Amino acid sequence: MKRSILITGGAGFIGSHVVRLFVRKYPDYRIVNLDKLTYAGNLANLSDIEQAPNYTFVRGDICDLELMRELFRRYAIDGVIHLAAESHVDRSIHDPFTFARTNVMGTLTLLQAAREAWENAWEGKLFYHISTDEVYGALPASGGLFSETTRYDPHSPYSASKASSDHFVRACHDTYGMPTVVTNCSNNYGPYQFPEKLIPLFINNIRHRRPLPVYGRGENVRDWLYVEDHARAIDLIFHRGHPGETYNIGGFNEWRNIDLVRLLVRTVDRMLGNPEGYSEELITFVTDRPGHDLRYAIDSSKLHRELGWEPSLQFEEGIERTVRWYLDHQEWMDNITSGEYEKYYEAMYGGR
Ligand SMILES: NC(=O)c1ccc[n+]([C@@H]2O[C@H](COP(=O)([O-])OP(=O)(O)OC[C@H]3O[C@@H](n4cnc5c(N)ncnc54)[C@H](O)[C@@H]3O)[C@@H](O)[C@H]2O)c1
Helix, strand or coil, X not given: CCEEEEXXXXXXXXXXXXXXXXXXXCXXXXXXXXXXXXXXXXXXXXXXXXXXXXXXXXXXXXXXHHHHHHHHHHHCCCEEEECCCCCCHHHHHHCHHHHHHHHHHHHHHHHHHHHHHHCCCCCCCEEEEEEEHHHHCCECCXXXXXXXXXXXXXXXXXXXXXXXXXXXXXXXXXXXXXXXXXXXXXXXXXXXXXCCCXXXXXXXXXXXXXXXXXXXXXXXXXXEEEHXXXXXXXXXXXXXXXXXXXXXXXXXXXXXXXXXXXXXXXXXXXXXXXXXXXXXXXXXXXXXXXXXXCECCECCHXXXXXXXCCCCCCHXXXXXXXXXXXXXXXXXXXXXXXXXXXXXXXXXXXXX
């Protein structure tokens, strides 16, 4: 094998796209997917590649230092793409400790195992940490973009935990000379996203004629990127990014939440053959999330300029594809929402 790469969190939303891309594109790489299979991890996301000869799945926790050491030894890992995390802001408000444990201590544990395995032989190694634009805090309603040098100013327990993990990764570069890269990406959307997140949740709610709860007046603005474009950026940066650097990844594609929800309503109604405006009445405004940042928008020009990355999809086209995928994969959705997949794990792994 030419390379041996540990991808963490590969059974989650973005991780499953990264694993699929690497397994298919690099048959001469060994891809080890390490995932704890929390509520957000779902091996059905990878059913199309699970038999590939260059793919190995290991169930485990990034906080388990002995297991991490063992994986570096057993598979002679020379690259890490670290996506495993608790990722849902609303959950972090109710349970910040779990976020600190996995996102901060888990990342530090993985860094420790990488350092022990690689120290004094850094050549050809890379620890690539996937992070979020939420670490930068909030922007005013209009004007301004987050750049790689924007000061960190996290507001939610989720973004605070990701900010902390980013700092530990950079500290390992600056202190020990570990080759590291950090990328901060905007909101992803596309197939296989756990239906607690806005886009799959609302597509499913429209299908079942359930309310569409929009925080505040829906004025919050987010930049959206199709998940496969993120996976392509990760591939490019893993191979061509410069150690010690940070790259922002975004779509230059800002949407107010309410406009996005209306686009979803229009698209789902059209695909289901409903009359125009049929599901608009499902939109309900609910009390705003505490600490809800008004606007995120990312300047990814460094990535465009230095590595030549471009997103491949326009947003309307990406939404079209995404809605089509969820409507065509109702079984995937129903398995999650009905708890069927919990039974599958119970049978395979004796529960979570
Ligand atoms: N979703 C987004 O829009 C977005 C945007 C920017 C950055 N990110 C970052 O990308 C990464 C992946 O996000 P996602 O949306 O795919 O998340 P996700 O919640 O869909 O997946 C996370 C995965 O990590 C696994 N995991 C959780 N705790 C673990 C632990 N202790 N040990 C091993 N595995 C564990 C889960 O089982 C799951 O498979 C995260 O680091 C997140 O912060 C996400």
